[in-house]
Amino acid sequence: EDQVTQSPEALRLQEGESSSLNCSYTVSGLRGLFWYRQDPGKGPEFLFTLYSAGEEKEKERLKATLTKKESFLHITAPKPEDSATYLCAVQAINQAGTALIFGKGTTLSVSS
Amino acid sequence: DAGVTQSPTHLIKTRGQQVTLRCSPKSGHDTVSWYQQALGQGPQFIFQYYEEEERQRGNFPDRFSGHQFPNYSSELNVNALLLGDSALYLCASSLYGGAVNEQFFGPGTRLTVL
Numbered sequence: 001e002d003q004v005t006q007s008p009e010a011l012r013l014q015e016g017e018s019s020s021l022n023c024s025y026t027v028s029g030l031r032g033l034f035w036y037r038q039d040p041g042k043g044p045e046f047l048f049t050l051y052s053a054g055e056e057k058e059k060e061r062l063k064a065t066l067t068k069k070e071s072f073l074h075i076t077a078p079k080p081e082d083s084a085t086y087l088c089a090v091q092a093i094n095q096a097g098t099a100l101i102f103g104k105g106t107t108l109s110v111s112s
Numbered sequence: 113d114a115g116v117t118q119s120p121t122h123l124i125k126t127r128g129q130q131v132t133l134r135c136s137p138k139s140g141h142d143t144v145s146w147y148q149q150a151l152g153q154g155p156q157f158i159f160q161y162y163e164e165e166e167r168q169r170g171n172f173p174d175r176f177s178g179h180q181f182p183n184y185s186s187e188l189n190v191n192a193l194l195l196g197d198s199a200l201y202l203c204a205s206s207l208y209g210g211a212v213n214e215q216f217f218g219p220g221t222r223l224t225v226l
Contacts, residue, residue, distance in 0.1 A: 032213055043218050045217070098160065099145065099160060102155050104153055104154045
């Protein structure tokens with residue numbers, strides 16, 4: 001069964017304290033791995049798509065990496081405005097459509 | 113360029129009632145997917161529509177049904193509401209068969225069942 005596990009569930013950082021969020025996945029064939037940011041009560045906001053092991057994407061203070069079993073979202077020198085829930089999702093090859101399978105997310109709190 | 117829009121924003125219903133939620137996809141997109149997000153959980157896939165047909169369905173009962181219109185907009189219908197149907201319902205749009213498969217989400221509809 002395809003599944004996604006994110007850790008930790010919650011992470012508290014001081015402003016400027018870099019860290020990483022983990023996304024472990026099990027999927028029969030990976031079409032893509034996606035990272036989203038979600039603010040309370042709002043829809044997820046697309047951040048990155050990764051397609052193959054070794055791939056890296058960057059956007060401002062965020063950098064996403066992918067291996068054959070997991071993905072990391074590295075946050076460098078975070079600011080309070082980076083506080084949000086970060087969701088990881090996978091899309092499998094052997095399916096009729098392009099459904100996303102999500103993890104439960106990591107809730108990040110950055111204090112000044 | 114308008115993103116994904118959903119209506120209504122909030123909805124309160126009682127058990128046993130029926131509800132219809134609406135979604136307009138991002139300009140240029142032809143595929144709509146619906147997700148249910150319970151509090152503290154990740155979104156769960158309900159179903160996906162392309163060319164006015166249901167292309168893929170998640171593990172949800174038949175009480176959940178949908179429709180896609182020729183202009184690519186979509187509706188999600190839920191019959192015989194249960195307390196457990198209270199959640200944030202998210203619509204996502206994408207381009208079917210594209211080289212990239214990003215799905216872009218709307219703001220969601222918060223459904224409360226009393």
